[in-house]
Amino acid sequence: MSQPASALSRRNFLAQASCFGAFHHLAARVPLLNLSSKLADDPRISAAPIIDKGFASVRKIGDGLYATTSDTTKGYVTVCNGGFLVGKDSALLLEGFASAAGASFQMEALRTVSQVPVKAALDTHYHYDHSLGNAFYGAQHVELWGHAAVPRRMNEAYVPMQSHDVDTVLAPQETHLREAKNDVEKARAQRDLEAMTGIYNAVNAAVLAFPNRPIPPEKLPLTVDLGGLSLIIESHPGHSGTDLLVRVPSQNVVYTGDLLFNGMYPVCFDEGATVSGWRDTLKKFATMDKDTLFVPGHGQLCGQETVATFRALFDDISEQAEKMHKAGVPAKEAAERYVVPDKYKSIYVFSWGLTIAPTITKLYAEWGVK
Numbered sequence: 001m002s003q004p005a006s007a008l009s010r011r012n013f014l015a016q017a018s019c020f021g022a023f024h025h026l027a028a029r030v031p032l033l034n035l036s037s038k039l040a041d042d043p044r045i046s047a048a049p050i051i052d053k054g055f056a057s058v059r060k061i062g063d064g065l066y067a068t069t070s071d072t073t074k075g076y077v078t079v080c081n082g083g084f085l086v087g088k089d090s091a092l093l094l095e096g097f098a099s100a101a102g103a104s105f106q107m108e109a110l111r112t113v114s115q116v117p118v119k120a121a122l123d124t125h126y127h128y129d130h131s132l133g134n135a136f137y138g139a140q141h142v143e144l145w146g147h148a149a150v151p152r153r154m155n156e157a158y159v160p161m162q163s164h165d166v167d168t169v170l171a172p173q174e175t176h177l178r179e180a181k182n183d184v185e186k187a188r189a190q191r192d193l194e195a196m197t198g199i200y201n202a203v204n205a206a207v208l209a210f211p212n213r214p215i216p217p218e219k220l221p222l223t224v225d226l227g228g229l230s231l232i233i234e235s236h237p238g239h240s241g242t243d244l245l246v247r248v249p250s251q252n253v254v255y256t257g258d259l260l261f262n263g264m265y266p267v268c269f270d271e272g273a274t275v276s277g278w279r280d281t282l283k284k285f286a287t288m289d290k291d292t293l294f295v296p297g298h299g300q301l302c303g304q305e306t307v308a309t310f311r312a313l314f315d316d317i318s319e320q321a322e323k324m325h326k327a328g329v330p331a332k333e334a335a336e337r338y339v340v341p342d343k344y345k346s347i348y349v350f351s352w353g354l355t356i357a358p359t360i361t362k363l364y365a366e367w368g369v370k
Contacts, residue, residue, distance in 0.1 A: 039301055044251065044293060051109045056102070058083075058109040059301075062251040064229045066113070067295045068095070068106050076198075078102035079129040080297055083255055084110045085248070087226025090119035093142070094246060094255055096134035096209075098202055103133035107140065119226065120145045122233070123211060124257025124297070125240040126153040127270075128202055134209035146211035147235065147242035153272070154210055161203045169200050176353070185336065188352035195351035215244070236281040239297075241272015252288070255295045260285065262299025262306045264348045265313055268359040275314065275362045282311045309347075314359075316341060321360045322367075331364040332357075 039045060049057035050066070055075025061067045061083075068082040082095030084106065091110060097103050103121070110118070121137045123130055123146040131154060137144050161169055173193040180186035215222065215233070222233045232247045239258040246255040258267070259281055268275060285294070285307045294302050317338065324334040335357035340349065349355050 035300060036302070036305070038305075039293070039303060042293065044253070045301065050112060053077075053105060056105060058106070060113075061293060061295070061301065062248065062253050064226070065248060065251060065253055066109070067255075067301060068109065069295075069300065070298070078105065080258070081295055081299075082106060082130075083295055085226060085229060085231055085246070086110070086114045086116060087229035088116070089225075089227025090117050092119050092224065092226060092231065092246075093121040093137070094124065095257075096121065096123050096131045096137065096144075098129040098132050099206065100133045100136040103136035107136070116227075118142050119224070120213065122146065122244065122246065123150055124244050124246075124255070125242040126150040126157070127240060127258065128158065128199055128206075130257070130297075132158075132202055132206040132208075134211075135207040138209045143213050144209065144211045145213045145215055145233075147244055148214040148216045149242045149272075151210035151214060153240075153242055154208060158203045158206075158208055161200060162208070166197075166200055170196055173353075191349075192351050192353035195354060220244075236284070237274050237277025238281045239267065239273055239278060240270045241274075252292045253295070254285070254288070254292060256285075256297060258297035260294055260296040260302075260307065260310060262294075262296045262302045262310075263346075264298055264350060265355045266310070266359060267350060267354050268362055269354040273358070273362065275318075275359055276366055279311065279314050282307060282314070286311065313344065313347065316344070317356065317359050318363055321363050325364060325367055331361050334364070335360040 044062045046060040049059045051058045054071065056068055056070045056078040058066055058068050064086045066083050066086070068078065070078040070081055072079060077099055079098035079102070080095055082097065084094060085092045091114060093106060093110065097106070120143040123134065123144070125147065134144055170193065173189065173196050177186065177189040177193055180189045217235045220233060220235045224231050224233065230250070232249065234245050234247060236243055236245060236259055243257055243259050245257055245259060259278070266278065286304065290304055292304065294306065296302055296306065320338055321334050324337065329337070338356050338360060
């Protein structure tokens with residue numbers, strides 16, 4: 001793991017949050033849903049958070065289990081969800097978040113409930129909103145775990161972004177915006193530009209730090225004992241090609257990383273993303289116990305009803321795309337012609353160019369192979 005400079009103090013971590021203001025207006029379109037009525041009565045979930053900073057809160061969700069849930073309408077410090085698991089001997093932190101301030105917040109939350117040593121911090125995958133705060137863990141001498149491909153993917157994605165000016169990085173989105181043929185395309189291109197601007201700003205505000213204990217997929221699943229609390233780290237295909245989840249079978253709790261979203265369309269832009277693989281992973285989620293509690297990568301804590309909805313989103317994209325594929329419509333045009341059904345209008349599309357378009361492009365590629 002690269003070591004952060006001495007300037008990365010706790011105060012500076014918190015100050016970093018202001019670096020993400022340029023993207024806040026886009027993130028603020030995603031209100032955090034309330035807990036469903038079923039989960040509100042779930043005895044595993046505490047009635048109130050143990051800490052709430054607005055941009056994120058931490059809630060107890062089981063014996064030694066805690067979920068960090070982000071609310072980007074109130075700040076862009078953590079962005080993704082995470083959490084921590086606490087046994088008698090040690091604790092495991094989940095996610096580096098979008099900033100060192102986010103990782104610092106989660107460590108502070110852990111210390112309000114336990115003083116046990118931190119065994120490690122785990123990135124569920126390499127994407128910026130789950131890994132840019134890793135430098136904080138390095139400063140605390142916390143071992144950092146992740147999929148074996150995470151260091152390489154972070155290096156390929158973010159080191160060049162820190163080496164180029166903003167105009168170079170955003171050139172493709174600027175070109176797409178200029179060439180938009182109508183108001184709908186223009187609005188989507190503008191959203192894509194805003195998304196990439198936010199990612200660029202976040203990456204350039206960060207000191208990159210890579211996992212110093214990369215976990216080879218062939219070593220998974222991996223059982224970890226924290227002292228009276230056992231968890232299983234698993235690798236599943238879908239979102240990034242580096243996706244790990246943490247499962248606590250004894251309590252029917254799964255920290256999914258971005259293999260599950262609540263209230264958002266799937267984000268499939270990554271070269272490591274696979275639509276068929278992701279759908280297979282969701283099928284596995286659906287076979288889990290009906291009372292399984294999921295901590296999704298984004299959105300509120302959820303149960304099997306959210307898994308069903310997320311699978312239905314993939315089904316709808318696939319059904320619309322397949323009709324166009326059979327009619328000979330090119331993939332790019334099919335992506336432009338996809339229509340969000342009325343029943344899914346409330347589900348957020350983060351960026352057309354990072355969600356709908358690449359999902360359809362990957363579906364076309366899969367059908368082409370067949």
